[in-house]
Amino acid sequence: xxxxxxxxxxxxxxxxxxxxxxxxxxxxxxxxxxxxxxxxxxxxxxxxxxxxxxxxxxxxxxxxxxxxxxxxxxxxxxxxxxxxxxxxxxxxxxxxxxxxxxxxxxxxxxxxxxxxxxxxxxxxxxxxxxxxxxxxxxxxxxxxxxxxxxxxxxxxxxxxxxxxxxxxxxxxxxxxxxxxxxxxxxxxxxxxxxxxxxxxxxxxxxxxxxxxxxxxxxxxxxxxxxxxxxxxxxxxxxxxxxxxxxxxxxxxxxxxxxxxxxxxxxxxxxxxxxxxxxxxxxxxxxxxxxxxxxxxxxxxxxxxxxxxxxxxxxxxxxxxxxxxxxxxxxxxxxxxxxxxxxxxxxxxxxxxxxxxxxxxxxxxxxxxxxxxxxxxxxxxxxxxxxxxxxxxxxxxxxxxxxxxxxxxxxxxxxxxxxx
Ligand code: HEM
Numbered sequence: 169x170x171x172x173x174x175x176x177x178x179x180x181x182x183x184x185x186x187x188x189x190x191x192x193x194x195x196x197x198x199x200x201x202x203x204x205x206x207x208x209x210x211x212x213x214x215x216x217x218x219x220x221x222x223x224x225x226x227x228x229x230x231x232x233x234x235x236x237x238x239x240x241x242x243x244x245x246x247x248x249x250x251x252x253x254x255x256x257x258x259x260x261x262x263x264x265x266x267x268x269x270x271x272x273x274x275x276x277x278x279x280x281x282x283x284x285x286x287x288x289x290x291x292x293x294x295x296x297x298x299x300x301x302x303x304x305x306x307x308x309x310x311x312x313x314x315x316x317x318x319x320x321x322x323x324x325x326x327x328x329x330x331x332x333x334x335x336x337x338x339x340x341x342x343x344x345x346x347x348x349x350x351x352x353x354x355x356x357x358x359x360x361x362x363x364x365x366x367x368x369x370x371x372x373x374x375x376x377x378x379x380x381x382x383x384x385x386x387x388x389x390x391x392x393x394x395x396x397x398x399x400x401x402x403x404x405x406x407x408x409x410x411x412x413x414x415x416x417x418x419x420x421x422x423x424x425x426x427x428x429x430x431x432x433x434x435x436x437x438x439x440x441x442x443x444x445x446x447x448x449x450x451x452x453x454x455x456x457x458x459x460x461x462x463x464x465x466x467x468x469x470x471x472x473x474x475x476x477x478x479x480x481x482x483x484x485x486x487x488x489x490x491x492x493x494x495x496x497x498x499x500x501x502x503x504x505x506x507x508x509x510x511x512x513x514x515x516x517x518x519x520x521x522x523x524x525x526x527x528x529x530x531x532x533x534x535x536x537x538x539x540x541x542x543x544x545x546x547x548x549x550x551x552x553x554x555x556x557x558x559x560x561x562x563x564x565x566x567x568x569x570x571x572x573x574x575x576x577x578x579x580x581x582x583x584x585x586x587x
Contacts, residue, residue: 176561183358190218191219204495204568212231223254227490232519233499235491240525243473269281273473280412296335317577319433329421332420337390342374352367375413379391391413422567426567429570432575455511462509463568467567468566472487554573
C-alpha cells in the first residue's frame, strides 16, 4: 500500500461510507476534502443547504448568501463549539466557550477579541517579516539536493509553528507538539474516544507547564501579555488564557500551513501561472488573495441556538451547521468566473477569513506568511511541477490543505540529466 492509500484507508475506516452528498455527507470522510470544490458545485446546483443525520444532525449550506446570513446571525447561531463532533455542546459554557474569542458569543466575545487585536496589528506583523523570510530560506537550505521534495511536509508545515513559537516565545522544537494538538482538535475528530482524550490530556499538561514557567518568568511576548493584561479591570481568568493559547496554537498553524500548501500545489500544476509570477512579481499580492479565495482552507461550525429557517430549511435548536467559507468563495452568484483561478483578479472580496464578528484576528499574519513562503519558494525554485499528482494527500476535516505534496524541482532534475 502507498502512503496515500494508507492514510486514506485509516480515515475511511473511522467513518461510515457516504451514500449521497446531499443527504448523507460526512466532512470527515477523506473523499470530502479531496473533492470539495466539485461536491460544493454539485450541491449548489441541486440542494444548496445539504443535511446529514451524522453527528446528531448537521447542515451544510454552500451558497454565499446563506453562509453570510448565518455568520452574521449571532442570535440564532452560537459559536460555543466550532468543530463538529459526536458530542454536542450543551449551552452551559455560553457565552465564553473553551477557546475565546472563537468559541465566544456576544457580549463576551467583543471583549475577548479586543484583548487579542493589538498583537496582530499590521506594524507588529511587518516586524516579523525578515525573520520569517530567513526561516523559509533556512528550510530550503535544509532540503539538500534531491530532485523531488515534499513541499507540504518539508516546507509548508514548518513555517506557521515557527512563527507562533516566536510570538509566544516557546521553543522552536515544540512545533511537532503543536501539530499533534492540531491532529487531536481537527483531523482526529473521528478517532477512538480514548485516543482523543489522551491527545487533550497531552495539550493540558503542555499548557500547564508552559503557563506556570512563564508566570514565574514574564517577558515581552504574547504569552506574558495574556497572563498580565486586564479585561474590565481584572486579569483574564486562567481558563481564558489557556483557551486562547490553545486557540492560537491550533487556529494559527493548520490554517496557514494549508494555505501555503494549496498555493504551492496550484503553482506546481499550473506552469503558466508559475512562469507569469516569476516574470511579474508585482502580481504576488493579487495572487495570494486568489489562492486564499480559491483554496480557502477554513470551514467553521455553529450550533443552532434558536429554531430558524435558512434557504427554506428548518434548523432546530442543537443542530450543527457547517460554515464552508471556501464554498461561498466559489459561488458564481458573487464571483465572476468563480471556478477559475485568476492570479491577477482585481476585485476579490473573498470570505476566506470568515464573515461577521468572528472574522479572523490573524489575517495580517496569515497573509504575510503565505506571501513570504511563496516568494521564497519561487525565488529559490523558479520551475517546479507535481512529481506525482496521485501521491498528493489532503487533510481531513474542517481545515483543508495538502498534507503530502511531492514536487519535482525542474532546474535540479534538468541539471542532473545533463551531467
Ligand atoms: C490562511 C490562514 C487563516 C485562515 C484562512 C483563517 C480563517 C479564519 C476564519 C474563517 C475565522 C472565522 C471563524 C468563525 O467564523 O467561527 C478565523 C478566526 C480566527 N482566527 Fe484565523 N485564519 C487563518 C490564520 C490565522 C492565524 C495565523 C491566526 C493567529 C495566530 C488566527 C487566529 C484567529 C482567531 C483568534 C480567530 C477568532 C476570531 C474571533 O472569534 O473573533 N488565524 N480564522
